[in-house]
Amino acid sequence: MxxxxxxxxxxxxxxxxxxxxxxxxxxxxxxxxxxxxxxxxxxxxxxxxxxxxxxxxxxxxxxxxxxxxxxxxxxxxxxxxxxxxxxxxxxxxxxxxxxxxxxxxxxxxxxxxxxxxxxxxxxxxxxxxxxxxxxxxxxxxxxxxxxxxxxxxxxxxxxxxxxxxxxxxxxxxxxxxxxxxxxxxxxxxxxxxxxxxxxxxxxxxxxxxxxxxxxxxxxxxxxxxxxxxxxxxxxxxxxxxxxxxxxxxxxxxxxxxxxxxxxxxxxxxxxxxxxxxxxxxKSVNWPGRLQPLTHGPLVDMCPEGSEVWLDGGHNPGAGVSIAQFMGEQEERAPRPLYLIAGMLTTKDPSGFFRPFDGLVRHVGTVPIATTNTARSPEELADLARCAGLEATPFPSLDAAIADVAACAADDGEAPRILICGSLYLAGEALARNNMAPD
Incomplete structure (x- = not known):
């Protein structure tokens, strides 16, 4: 230490x-x-x-x-x-x-x-x-x-x-x-x-x-x-x-x-x-906010051709803005959207997830290792279902990505993946992808 x-x-x-x-x-x-x-x-x-x-x-x-x-x-x-x-x-x-x-x-x-x-x-x-x-x-x-x-x-x-x-x-x-x-x-x-x-x-x-x-x-x-x-x-x-x-x-x-x-x-x-x-x-830099991930170990785990996004927004207002952006991406280039989400107990997951209804193929919920105030994947999946989304809990970010890869293989389509719901999770994803902010 x-x-x-x-x-x-x-x-x-x-x-x-x-x-x-x-x-x-x-x-x-x-x-x-x-x-x-x-x-x-x-x-x-x-x-x-x-x-x-x-x-x-x-x-x-x-x-x-x-x-x-x-x-x-x-x-x-x-x-x-x-x-x-x-x-x-x-x-x-x-x-x-x-x-x-x-x-x-x-x-x-x-x-x-x-x-x-x-x-x-x-x-x-x-x-x-x-x-x-x-x-x-x-x-x-x-x-x-x-x-x-x-x-x-x-x-x-x-x-x-x-x-x-x-x-x-x-x-x-x-x-x-x-x-x-x-x-x-x-x-x-x-x-x-x-x-x-x-x-x-x-x-x-x-x-x-x-x-x-x-x-x-x-x-x-x-x-x-x-x-x-x-x-x-x-x-x-x-x-x-x-x-x-x-x-x-x-x-x-x-x-x-x-x-x-x-x-x-x-x-x-x-x-x-x-x-x-x-x-x-042209030079604004603010990591973890609708940030595209184009390379790195985490991206390498995703199916070939995947479009990977990262956003730390975590409240209903952020959910509206992020869902609107993802809807625009869908209009531009249609592909199945998968969310991988982790959230804190102080947040409103149903309010965050609700704007994604009708837009998302599936939500994988994950724990957040860097805080002891995160919702369990099981509870978060239940709340995502309350918002009208299909959801499955996973023990880790890697496991959730592996599930997306399996689904994509069955579909035969390269997915759009959004890692979201918490700045803590965004930080974990950046660290896992060897992309510390500078």
């Missing part, structure tokens, strides 16, 4: 609960560290249910194309914890020695007090961001917003809210407007807000919170739009129209995510000219 794993294990044991939303412990630790949250480069703060990572990746790509250095904080990671922290000094994930030093200083400053894993590791990220030069910090909310550990930033450049839907009900509430209020908790006095298209009730919550903070909200579909036009993406607002390449990330929802990122940059005065935006859009 290496020193990073050992210290992360110690930090994980500092609180009896994995999630305990509060800001008191963060403020205590940050005070002990000399208040690094007050010494950061300008911050763009991103909350929402789906699309936070894609928007953050697009923001980074466009900013770096314009010559800006970006610190980036996202969660969870897929393969290595280092993926959560990217330093603008070299544009790479934090190295093991630098990460270990920051975690160790946070551990010492905390003095053994109760604090959640996400809180103390967020403090480590903020400490590193304060100590290394960059032009912008892209700070992604972990859970909710109002009481999230990232919400210690008093005056970001802009608050970005991606689509809000049902997720993490145990911690955020089981009503969409209650969840929206938690997300809108990142809105600060006088700081502009840029929002995705939202459910009307969600938008009312966001607009009320913005009004309380005497700031404006620019909303996708009202103040700015994007769409596909003859193989290109257009972005339009009151100032005119931009003609841009399609987002490299898969799915029609990525047009809205890219537009949200551009609107946020325009609000802050950081949006570069059309040519630079185009360069940035």
């Amino acid at each position: 290496d020193q990073i794993t050992r210290i992360l294990d110690r930090l994980l044991a500092l609180h009896p609960k994995e999630i305990d939303l509060s800001l008191g412990r963060m403020h205590r630790l940050l005070d002990a560290l000399g208040s690094p949250e007050k010494r950061l480069p300008p911050v763009i703060h991103i909350a929402g249910t789906n699309g936070k990572g894609s928007v953050t990746a697009t923001l980074r790509a466009i900013l770096e194309a314009s010559g800006k250095r970006c610190h980036v904080y996202t969660s969870p990671h897929l393969v290595s914890f280092n993926e959560r922290i990217r330093l603008g000094t070299d544009g790479k994930y934090v190295s093991d020695p630098v990460l270990f030093d920051a975690l160790q200083r946070c551990e010492e400053a905390n003095g053994g007090e109760e604090i959640t894993f996400f809180e103390i590791t967020t403090a480590a990220a903020l400490l590193l961001f304060a100590e290394h030069p960059a032009d912008v910090v892209l700070l992604e909310v972990g859970l909710g917003g109002r009481l999230d550990a990232t919400n210690v930033i008093n005056e970001p450049l802009v608050s970005v809210i991606t689509p809000v839907s049902m997720d993490h009900e145990k911690f955020l509430g089981d009503d969409l407007t209650v969840i929206a209020a938690e997300k809108a908790g990142i809105i600060k006095p006088g700081v502009p807000v840029v929002s995705a298209e939202q459910d009307p009730d969600v938008l009312k919550v966001i607009e009320r919170q913005a009004a309380r903070n005497k700031t404006r909200v620019d909303v996708f579909g009202q103040d700015f739009v994007s769409q596909l036009d003859q193989g290109r993406m257009t972005f339009q607002d009151e100032d005119g129209l931009l003609d841009l390449p399609q987002p490299v990330l898969g799915g029609s929802h990525q047009f809205a995510n890219a537009a949200l990122a551009m609107a946020a940059l325009k609000t802050t005065g950081l949006l570069p000219d059309e040519d630079v935006i185009s360069t940035g859009l």
Whole structure:
């Protein structure tokens, strides 16, 4: 066991609960560290249910194309914890020695007090961001917003809210407007807000919170739009129209995510000219989100000619977007679709699976080795059946792939395979395929 794993294990044991939303412990630790949250480069703060990572990746790509250095904080990671922290000094994930030093200083400053894993590791990220030069910090909310550990930033450049839907009900509430209020908790006095298209009730919550903070909200579909036009993406607002390449990330929802990122940059005065935006859009990289797998040991196990996709989306909203994309692929090039899915106990599998009804040949459900909070394959298969899908539990990812191979041999057709349902499973698949993010 290496020193990073050992210290992360110690930090994980500092609180009896994995999630305990509060800001008191963060403020205590940050005070002990000399208040690094007050010494950061300008911050763009991103909350929402789906699309936070894609928007953050697009923001980074466009900013770096314009010559800006970006610190980036996202969660969870897929393969290595280092993926959560990217330093603008070299544009790479934090190295093991630098990460270990920051975690160790946070551990010492905390003095053994109760604090959640996400809180103390967020403090480590903020400490590193304060100590290394960059032009912008892209700070992604972990859970909710109002009481999230990232919400210690008093005056970001802009608050970005991606689509809000049902997720993490145990911690955020089981009503969409209650969840929206938690997300809108990142809105600060006088700081502009840029929002995705939202459910009307969600938008009312966001607009009320913005009004309380005497700031404006620019909303996708009202103040700015994007769409596909003859193989290109257009972005339009009151100032005119931009003609841009399609987002490299898969799915029609990525047009809205890219537009949200551009609107946020325009609000802050950081949006570069059309040519630079185009360069940035062509370089967006966000693994585990409708990611095609074209080679590697895992792909070699699949039937010859298989089309293999990977996505870590895990809630009903993500299910709708992923199913829509798979439907588009079916129209383009018909072939039988097989899902291989693993999900956590905190998620709504039936809500995730339901949009795939009528589209999927079969679902193979699998365990997730990297977490102890995954549903059993048997329970997940039952829930997939409740959503109208045929499903069979398997003891491993390899076993599920072998079953697809057997079915494909009987059918005589090369299948389309989607590994989905959890970022943890996506991480396992990437590791199994020797494709750690970089």
